[in-house]
Amino acid sequence: MNPSTDNTAHPSAQPLPLAGIRVIDYSHFLAGPYVGRCLVALGAEVIKVERPGSGDAGRQHAHVLDDQQSGYFLQLNMGKQGVSVNMRDPRGQDFMRKLCDSADVFIENYRPGALDKLGLGYAELSARNPRLVYCSISAYGHTGPDSHRAGFGLIAEAKSGIMQMVGMPGEAPPLLRISLGDMYTGIHAVAAINAALLGRVTSGKGQHIDMALYDCLVSMHEYAVQCYTLSGGTVLPEQTGHDMPTSTLYGVFRAADGDLVLAAQVDDAWKRFAKLVEQHGGPAGFGSDARFHTSGGRNAAREEILSAVKPWVAVRTVAEVLALMDAIDVPAAKVQRIDEVINDPQIQARGMVMAQEHPRFGTLRLPNLPFRFSGCDTTVHQVAPDLGQHNADVAARLGFSADEIAAMQADGVLFSK
Numbered sequence: 001m002n003p004s005t006d007n008t009a010h011p012s013a014q015p016l017p018l019a020g021i022r023v024i025d026y027s028h029f030l031a032g033p034y035v036g037r038c039l040v041a042l043g044a045e046v047i048k049v050e051r052p053g054s055g056d057a058g059r060q061h062a063h064v065l066d067d068q069q070s071g072y073f074l075q076l077n078m079g080k081q082g083v084s085v086n087m088r089d090p091r092g093q094d095f096m097r098k099l100c101d102s103a104d105v106f107i108e109n110y111r112p113g114a115l116d117k118l119g120l121g122y123a124e125l126s127a128r129n130p131r132l133v134y135c136s137i138s139a140y141g142h143t144g145p146d147s148h149r150a151g152f153g154l155i156a157e158a159k160s161g162i163m164q165m166v167g168m169p170g171e172a173p174p175l176l177r178i179s180l181g182d183m184y185t186g187i188h189a190v191a192a193i194n195a196a197l198l199g200r201v202t203s204g205k206g207q208h209i210d211m212a213l214y215d216c217l218v219s220m221h222e223y224a225v226q227c228y229t230l231s232g233g234t235v236l237p238e239q240t241g242h243d244m245p246t247s248t249l250y251g252v253f254r255a256a257d258g259d260l261v262l263a264a265q266v267d268d269a270w271k272r273f274a275k276l277v278e279q280h281g282g283p284a285g286f287g288s289d290a291r292f293h294t295s296g297g298r299n300a301a302r303e304e305i306l307s308a309v310k311p312w313v314a315v316r317t318v319a320e321v322l323a324l325m326d327a328i329d330v331p332a333a334k335v336q337r338i339d340e341v342i343n344d345p346q347i348q349a350r351g352m353v354m355a356q357e358h359p360r361f362g363t364l365r366l367p368n369l370p371f372r373f374s375g376c377d378t379t380v381h382q383v384a385p386d387l388g389q390h391n392a393d394v395a396a397r398l399g400f401s402a403d404e405i406a407a408m409q410a411d412g413v414l415f416s417k
Contacts, residue, residue, distance in 0.1 A: 014375030016043025021197065023105040024049060025080060026120065028056045030153070030179055031137045031213070032109035033076040034186035039105070039193070040079035041369050041378040047099065047394055048080040048385065052415035055084060055387040065361055068417060074384045075366045078356065082385025083394050084415040087118050091404075091413045098398045100125050100132070104206075105193055109137040112147050122208045133196040133206040135189050141212030153181030153213060160217035161224060161237075168241045185216040248298035248305055249273070252335065253313040253321075259335040260318050262309075262325070267293060272328040280324065283308050351379065358383045388416030 021044040025036035033056070036046045050056050061072040083099075086092040097119070100106060106125060108115055115121050122134045136142060139151025157163045157176055167173040192209045200206055218225075223246070227235040243251025250265040264273035275287030286308060291297045298305060313321055318334050325332035336344070342353050342365070354368040364383065371378040391414035395405045408414045 014373075016376050016378065017373070018043040018194075018197075021045065021104045022102060023047065023107065024100055024103045025107050026115070027107050027109040027137070029058045029061075029109070029182075030076065031182040031186045031189070032107050033058065034183060035107050035135065035137070035189045035193070036080060037076050037078060037380075038187070038190045038369060038371075041371055041380055042194075043376075043378075044105070046080045047390070048077055048082050049096070049099075050082065050084045050387055052084050052086050052388075052412060059387070068386050069361070069384065071366070074356075074358075074364060077384035078366070079380035079382045080385060081390040081394060082388060083391050084388035086413045086415060089411070089413045091408055091411075093119060095395065095398070095400070095408070095414070096120065097128070099394070101129050102398065103129065103132060104197065106132055106134045107137075107189075107193075108135070111150055112136070112138055112142045126206065126208070129206075131200060131204065131206045133193055133200065133209065135193055135209040135211065137185055137189055137211045137213070139213050141215060142210045146214075151213065153179045156181035156185075156213035156217050159214055161221065162217055165224065165237045165239065167239050169239045171239070173239070181213040181217050184220060185211050185213045188216050243302075243306065245302055246299060248295075248302045249309060253310060255313050255316055255318045255321055258318045260313070260321055261333050261335065262313075262321075263331040265295070265298075267295065269330050270298065273325075273330050276324060276328050277309065277312055280312075282312050354379055356381060356383050386417060388414060391416055 018039060021039070023036060023039050023044045023046040025032065025046050025048040027033055027036065028050075033048075036048065040046045048056075054060070056073060056077070058076060059068065059070055059073045061070050063071040065071070065074075085095055087096060100120070106120075108120070113121075116124070122136070125134060126132050138147070139155055140146040140149055154175075157180055160181075162180070163173045163176065165173075166176070189209065189211045192211065196207055196209060224237045227237070227246075238245075242253070243249070244265075247265040249270065250263050252259055252261050262273075264270045271287070271293060274282075274289070274292060278284065278287040286292075291301055292305065316324075322332055322334065334340070341347060347353060352368045352370070353365050356364045356366065358364050369378060391409065392405050395408070395414060396402075400408075405414070409416070
């Protein structure tokens, strides 16, 4: 088993689900590398292939530690073996053909058609290796009038209608500040790859998985599309800033010393909440007002409700409001900064910030994945590779002789720093 996925420390010590699966990660930046990172955690051997010289562009994305590694790269590529291959040299092409022939999965996130020029498109690789599960990630997918266009998560977030729904009325929507399109597409790709591997058991054949950032974000709409189509095109989501007009009371509120969220949109929770507000200085009759006892009634009286709740929260500290909510079992939470998240006892108990020991940087603390299995541990202890770190090891396993490997290294066909 790949040392990066050793799970012998787990009490049950079952094999990780994807043990024995070889993945070629020919991707860069975020969506593709995230897929490979997930597959590593699930037990696959993941070999990351980078271009000579600068390697994956993610190596130079925040927070940069040196010319080899950034926090971005360390997080998304932990546990992988790293090779760097010059595809302009016939020996590099031969190396990649042999590597892909040995693979179960191939991941790429280039513009459709780009890898065909290198002999690494699905048609050519699957002809050589019919069992290959080939996963492509792109902005618009491999079909449709926009398939040729370049794009990033930002483009998909804007096109999908999600961005237009957030922010304050009358203002340009804010940048979401997390890569929603890339990460959501990435985890869908992980699911699709696993399904294709399972299907291969009976069919004996792999297939091409075509994942589009734009598709994935449109699929994420849990109400906006239905509201529009089922209303005959009359209901469109509007920017409302800090709450949801269709779920009163559900939103962000400012307390005396910070911000918090309240979720009293369910009838029973609302009744407990409104009664408590009235008992602790809120408007008389607020808790017994039958107009507010149904979702439709609350939504119709949203502004009236907000005009009572906002000042009630504003004169109290976050801790005071949270204590009151806990007492009546109404969900609420502080809007936390990242330092508070990292030190949150719940996050620590769940192991969601993991530690790795790096030979140059010492202890690294990075986000973990949320996979929890009863029989195995998916924590990855092996750090992300330096550029071309495993060239010789991988080449030897593919059958190249020591002399061939030495010559390819000397000529930069297998590149390393």
